[in-house]
Each structure stands twice: as C-alpha cells, then as structure tokens.
Amino acid sequence: PDSSAGSRPRVSRQAQHAMSTAWAALLMAWPWLPRGLSAPTAKMTVWSAQDSDIVGSACEYAASALGGRRSPAAQGAYIPKNMYCAGDGSIYKDGAGCGACYELEGPASSQVVQIVDHATSVYQFECHMDIYEKISGQRNGFVPVAYKQVPCKTDGCPVATVLDNPNPSYTKVIFSQLAFPVASVSAKIGAQKVPMDHNNGAVWTMLHQGGGPVGFDVTDSQGHTVALGSCFTTIWPISCGDHCKVCSATTTTKTTTTITSTTTSTTQTTTSTTQTATSTTQTATATTHTSTSTSTSSSTSTSTSAGPIVAGPAPVPAPPAE
Numbered sequence: 218p219d220s221s222a223g224s225r226p227r228v229s230r231q232a233q234h235a236m237s238t239a240w241a242a243l244l245m246a247w248p249w250l251p252r253g254l255s256a257p258t259a260k261m262t263v264w265s266a267q268d269s270d271i272v273g274s275a276c277e278y279a280a281s282a283l284g285g286r287r288s289p290a291a292q293g294a295y296i297p298k299n300m301y302c303a304g305d306g307s308i309y310k311d312g313a314g315c316g317a318c319y320e321l322e323g324p325a326s327s328q329v330v331q332i333v334d335h336a337t338s339v340y341q342f343e344c345h346m347d348i349y350e351k352i353s354g355q356r357n358g359f360v361p362v363a364y365k366q367v368p369c370k371t372d373g374c375p376v377a378t379v380l381d382n383p384n385p386s387y388t389k390v391i392f393s394q395l396a397f398p399v400a401s402v403s404a405k406i407g408a409q410k411v412p413m414d415h416n417n418g419a420v421w422t423m424l425h426q427g428g429g430p431v432g433f434d435v436t437d438s439q440g441h442t443v444a445l446g447s448c449f450t451t452i453w454p455i456s457c458g459d460h461c462k463v464c465s466a467t468t469t470t471k472t473t474t475t476i477t478s479t480t481t482s483t484t485q486t487t488t489s490t491t492q493t494a495t496s497t498t499q500t501a502t503a504t505t506h507t508s509t510s511t512s513t514s515s516s517t518s519t520s521t522s523a524g525p526i527v528a529g530p531a532p533v534p535a536p537p538a539e
Contacts, residue, residue, distance in 0.1 A: 259341035261321060262359040264303055264334075266346035271296065274303070274334035276315035276418040278393060280380060282457055289460040290378040290393040290419070294370040295331035302344035303334035313438070315419035316398045318369035321362045325354030329367060368396040374464040375443055377433055380420060383454040385427050391419050394462075397437035405432040405446075406453065427453050 264270070271278075272285045279291040286296065295301050295318070302321075308314050309332065317332045321342060328351055336343040340359060344352070353360040371394045381389040390413070392399050402413040402421045407428040413421040431449040436442045448461040 259321075259362050259364050260339070260359050261302075261323065261342040261344060261349065261352065261362045262340045263346055263349050263357060264336075264343035268299065268345075271301065271333060271345075274418075275309070276312065276333045277380065277391060277420055278315075278333055280391075283378060283380060283391075284458065288378065289376055289458075289462075290391045292376075293372070293394055295329075296333065299345040299347040300328065300330050301333045301348070302330045302342045303336035304332045305336045305338055305341045308332055308341060309335035312415065312418045312420075313400070314398055316369065316393065316395060317438075318367050319364050320367045321352050321364050323352035323354070323360050323362045326351055328352050329370070331369060371396055372464075374462045375435065375445055376460055376462045377445060377448050378460040379455055379457055382457050385454050387422065387424055388454065389416060389420050389422050390433075392421065392433070392435050393419070395435070395437055395443065397439050397441070399435055400438045400440075401436045403434045405434070407431075425453070429453055 268286065271291070272281050277283075277290075278296060279286050279288050283290060285291075291297070302319075303309070304314055304317075304319075308317070308319070314332050318329050319332070319342075320327060320329050321344075328348055330342070330344060330348055334343075342362065342364070346356065350356055352362065374394055375392065376394045378391045378393065379388060380391050381387070390402075390404075392402065399419070399421065404411045404413055404423055404425070406425055407430070409426070409428070411423050411425050413423040413433075416422045429449060429452040430447045431453055432444070432446045433448055434442055434444050445461070445463045448463055449455060449459070
C-alpha cells in the first residue's frame with residue numbers, strides 16, 4: 218500500500234484482488250468445514266468483552282429504559298449467557314433480523330447465537346467475547362465460519378414489553394422469547410383491532426385509544442402466528458417496563474398449509490373406506506363356508522379357522538347290534 222502524510226493508506230487494485238483470492242483460498246482450506254451447514258462464506262470477529270455494551274444495541278432488548286440486562290426482553294437462553302452477536306446488513310435486515318438465531322461453526326466448536334445489533338459491513342458476525350472464544354478457540358482476530366439460521370430455543374412463553382412512557386395514544390412494544398424474528402403484529406385493545414408498525418430494531422409501535430384488555434397476534438418470519446390473548450388486563454396506557462408473559466399462547470400456521478393438509482386427509486379417508494368394503498366381502502365368504510361345514514359334521518364346525526376349509530373323510534358306519 219502507498220500512503221501520504223496525513224491521509225489514510227490506500228490499497229491498490231492488485232493488492233485488493235490478491236487479498237480476495239487469499240481469503241477465498243483460506244475459507245476452503247479449513248479442514249473442519251463444512252459439516253452440514255451452509256457455504257463457509259462468513260467472517261466472525263469480536264464485538265466486545267463488556268457485558269454492558271449490549272445496553273446500547275440497536276434491537277433494544279436491553280434498553281437502558283427497561284433496566285439494561287435486567288430487561289424482561291433480555292431474558293431467555295442467549296443474552297444472559299452472552300451468546301449473542303451483531304449481524305451485518307444481510308443478517309440484521311434493518312431490524313427485521315432482530316431475535317434471529319444462527320448456528321455458527323468454527324475451528325473450536327459449533328454454537329447457536331442470537332442477533333441483537335447491527336454490525337459493520339466488514340464482518341458478517343461480531344460476537345461477544347465469551348461466545349466468540351468458544352467458536353474460534355482464540356480471543357482476537359477474525360475467523361471464517363459456516364452458518365445457517367435455526368429456530369431459537371425458548372421456554373414456550375412469549376413476552377411483550379412496553380418501551381415508552383405512559384401515552385394515551387402511542388405505544389412501543391418489544392416482543393421476545395419467540396423461535397423466529399417478528400414479521401408483523403396486530404394488537405387487540407378491547408373490541409378494536411389495531412395494526413402495529415415496525416419502528417426500529419425489535420420495536421413495534423401503534424397509534425390507539427385507551428382501553429383494555431390488550432392482546433397481540435404476532436406473526437413471525439416463517440408465517441407462524443402466536444396469539445397473546447388478554448396479555449395486559451389493565452386499562453391502557455401503562456408504564457414503560459411493564460410486560461406480560463403468556464405461557465398459554467396459541468400458535469397457528471399459514472392458511473395455505475392448512476388447506477393442503479385437509480385435502481390429503483380426505484384422500485386417505487376415501488382409501489380406507491375402500492379397504493373396509495373389501496374386508497367385509499371376505500368376511501361374508503368365510504361365513505358361508507362355516508355354515509356349509511356345520512351341516513356336514515359337528516366336529517368340522519368346531520374347528521373353524523381363517524384359512525380354507527378342507528372336508529374330512531366320510532363318517533364310519535356304526536357296527537351292527539349284537
């Protein structure tokens with residue numbers, strides 16, 4: 218690279234091409250890749266070793282207004298154990314990727330992490346030091362990783378957390394403890410149904426009138442809708458930090474999937490009916506054979522079996538009386 222005083226060093230096109238070629242060769246040379254994951258094209262590095270750095274992250278699970286790492290939205294299988302990363306644009310997706318989980322496979326191990334922030338464009342994954350070290354086996358630098366998106370581990374109880382001061386007409390809510398990122402939300406406030414808008418990060422907002430109780434229909438990126446009925450029983454607005462945890466939430470799938478399953482089930486039922494009719498015919502035949510054998514000999518009717526009936530020898534006449 219050539220540089221001049223007071224300016225950032227510049228890299229020539231030849232050097233850039235050489236580095237790109239070396240990077241591609243390095244990816245393919247790792248002996249531990251791949252083992253069933255996607256193509257090893259991602260780069261992972263360290264985000265921070267400080268637990269408090271997540272407080273200012275873009276997804277806002279650990280927003281300071283919610284108590285930082287004590288936030289109801291920051292609990293679960295990943296954030297408390299520092300198993301989280303920032304993702305680049307293709308992973309973060311302007312906040313639509315918040316809460317997504319990825320399995321990252323590196324030189325030392327394969328681990329599942331959750332996306333809680335956006336990374337720079339240089340690295341696809343920038344992770345907390347604890348999980349970075351488990352995956353890479355080192356404490357600094359970058360390593361190539363194989364990766365794929367997987368369902369997040371949850372306790373089965375989705376959480377809705379209010380992120381705003383009491384406001385009679387405007388509310389922010391964060392949804393957590395879900396298997397996949399949130400794609401759309403519809404709120405139910407008493408008798409009114411109010412669509413929510415994606416604000417930023419993992420935050421969803423709505424304009425509304427006061428009332429209650431309040432519930433939510435949350436649809437994830439895979440098309441599954443989780444119903445959080447009567448999530449808040451108090452009259453809105455409510456305070457920032459208030460949350461509800463619904464362990465009895467019901468989940469439905471896409472309508473198209475349900476229709477396909479119904480059609481398949483109907484076809485199988487028709488087949489079963491045909492088989493039943495055939496079995497009835499065989500039973501009737503066996504009954505006819507049994508009645509015929511009974512008229513021939515009492516011993517023959519006693520030994521009736523499911524197989525073919527074979528006639529026995531003619532009865533022996535009784536000896537003459539003396």
